[in-house]
Every structure is written in C-alpha cells, then in structure tokens.
Amino acid sequence: MTEKINRVVLAYSGGLDTSVILKWLQQTYQCEVVTFTADLGQGEEIEPARQKARLSGVKEEHIFIEDLREEFTRDFVFPMMRANALYEGLYLLGTSIARPLIAKRQIEIAKLVGADAVSHGATGKGNDQVRFELGYYGLNPDIKVIAPWREWELTSRTALIEFAEKHQIPVPKDKRGESPFSTDANLLHTSSEGKVLEDPWEEVPDYVYSRTNNPEDAPDTPEIITVDFERGDAVAINGEGLSPATLLAKLNDYGRTHGIGRLDLVENRFVGMKSRGMYETPGGTILHMAHRGIEQITLDRGAGHLKDELAPRYAELIYNGFWFSPEREMLQAAIDHSQTRVSGTVRLKLYKGSVNVIGRKSPNSLYSEKIVTFEDDAGAYDQRDAAGFIKLNALRLRLLGRRGQG
DSSP states (O other), rough: OOOOSSEEEOOOOSSSHEEEEEEEEEEEHHEEEEEEESSSOOOOOOOOHHHHHHTTTOOGEEEEEOOOHHHHHHIIIIHHHHTTOOTTTTTTOTTGGHHHHHHHHHHHHHHHTOOOOOOOOOOOTTTTHHHHHHHHHHHHHHHHHHHGGGGGOOOSHHHHHHHHHTTTTTOGGGGSSSOOEEEEOOOOOOEEEEEEGTTTTTTOOOOGSSSOOOOOOOOSSSSSEEEETTTTEEEEETTEEEOOHHHHHHHHHHHHHHTTTTEEEEEETTTSSSEEEEEHHHHHHHHHHHHOOOOOOOOHHHHHHHHHHHHHHHHHHHHOOOOHHHHHHHHHHHHHHTTOOEEEEEEEEEEEEEEEEEEEEEOOOOOOOHHHHSSSSSSOOTTHHHHHHHHHHHHHHHHHHHHHHH
C-alpha cells in the first residue's frame, strides 16, 4: 500500500525524466506536487519549466523558479575553493557542490508550502541520490523522501517515452532513441557520462565537449590576466571588482577561449562502483590555480601543509554528500581561519589548455627577498646555524645507521 502523501516538493528541470516523475507522483501518491527549478548557471532557458508544470496541473503558487547563481557561487563554490578541494586529486566537484543548495531550497520550500515530502530524479546507481537525501535529512530529519527510480517499473528510456506519450507529456526530438551520453551543468562545470564514454580506453569524442574550445585550436598567443583575492575569495579580475557569480562566469569565458579545464576521469563512486566521466571546469580550474598561487606567499608552512592534509578529507565529504555534517563544518571553520590573511593579486598565463601562475603579490606576504637571496643578505640569515639544525634532525638517522652496522 502506498504511503499517504499530501504534498511533495519535486526538484524539477522540466526535462523528460522529471516531467514523467511529476505525473507519476500525482498518479501514484494522489498528492499535490510543488515544483522547484533552480537556475545554477546551467546555461539553459528555465522559464519553459513553468509552462510545463502548468500543463501538468501544478498550481501557479506551487511553481518555484529561482535564480541561485550568486548564492551558489558565494556560499558553496567559494568556501570549497578556499579549501583547494579536489576529489581523488583531480575532480573540482562541480556536480557534488550543487546538490546541497538544491536540497536546502527544497526543504525550505517544503516548510513554506506545508509539504510532507520531497522528491528528486536521481537514479539508484549514482551518487546524487545520496547527496540529495543526506541533505534533506540533515536539514529535516522527519521529512519523507520519494525516489521514483528506486520505486517505479520504468527502467528504460523507451519506457519513459511510452509513459510520456500515454499521458500527453511532450517528448523533445533529441530524447527519442538512445542518448549518446548524459550531461549535468551549472556555473562551475559541465559533466558528461554514459554510453559513448563508458569504455575508459576510448578517447572522449570531440563532440562531447560543450564548455571549452579544443586546446589545439585555442589562440596561438597567451593571454595574461590578474585575479585579486580578499580573505581567500576572488573579488576582481584585471582590477575590476565583480560579484562572485559574475566573476566565475568571466573566468569561464577565459577558460572556454583557451581550452582550459578538461578532465577525463575514472572515479570511485560513493555507492561502490567505478565510473568514467568527462568534466569541463574552465573558470574553476583558473580560480583553483590562482588561489593556490596567492596562498604560496601568504600561508605559513605549517598552516599550508595542514590544509593540504585536510583538503582530501574535505573533498570526500562533499563528494559523498556530507555538506551539512558537523565534520564538514569543523573543517570549514579551520579552513576559513587560515584565509584571514590570504589577500593579494595573482598574475596568470592562459595558453592552449594550460593555466600557470607567473606572478603573485600581497601586503601579507611571508616571502622575503632579503632572506632568500643568493647575494649578501647583510646578516639576515646566518648560514652557520644550519649545521646544528641538520645535526639535530640527523640524530635518529645516525643512531639507526649505527645499529644497522652491528
């Protein structure tokens, strides 16, 4: 017997899958459906989702379409960038970091409209189901969660299309037949996986890339830009102050032109399997390199090295869906404390798929030309002190060596 649900908030894109889910929820649970569509900078027109929801019988006051690009960048992407978070050393977590914001708004809307359940369109094989639901439960422990892909009998694209046609749900031409690959996009990245990408030996076809020019076809002349930071966050490009989302969008434009930010990755999903994906993170890659550049001269060695130890753990928490966990918040507090003096300017060279730091300056710099110089340092550093330092550090090695000699 189906559990009684009065009202459910659905994460709704207006695409084939969530359009089918909307109708399925109405039929299966005999409930009111509230749709929530988030603009996270995916680059697609989202207003048509309003008309599609109307056609499916959703009340006007129950259709929520929101521009969350600034909140997404300011409150989710930038805190993650302060941590230099890379999952398995490579992935800039573009999909992972978007899920907690969507979950947060769904729970807020559920409270606003008096809904007793939330729903998403993630499949039972992927990470997103975990990310969404850990977010839901972290914000409302008693919320009911409906995951159609774990409940219904529609196990193929053909079945989805048949259901859609039966219920007069429009099916776009590009959704008929088997899709060559699936994509997810937001202001930080675009990811593609499945079908033509499933064989990890085969190179990613050029037509899969949508966010970046082929590095081989990028301009033959390097481009130099500067990025200004305040307390670990980027605030300006080439001296022009910009809002977080506007700044990331502008870095995306630079990255697109120069073919920066492509990643072909076989990763370990939280649910246990390996998957192969192609990620394009043009602006995020530039921002990551710039942030590391300013930290090079503003972070103490101990703080910097400890951050590097914490970063993989932080990245794994985000990848696995634990944004709202106490351990992520604890790590964030430590990371944010480390950023209090991470301010200054980084100069970068963009060229044919690469981004390189070529200059950095800061009023809080710990770099001293007077001490590091190979020329006469006028007594700033007594090189004879190094002898005692080396002997003390070598003591245990010498003891081990003597023991080894018998």
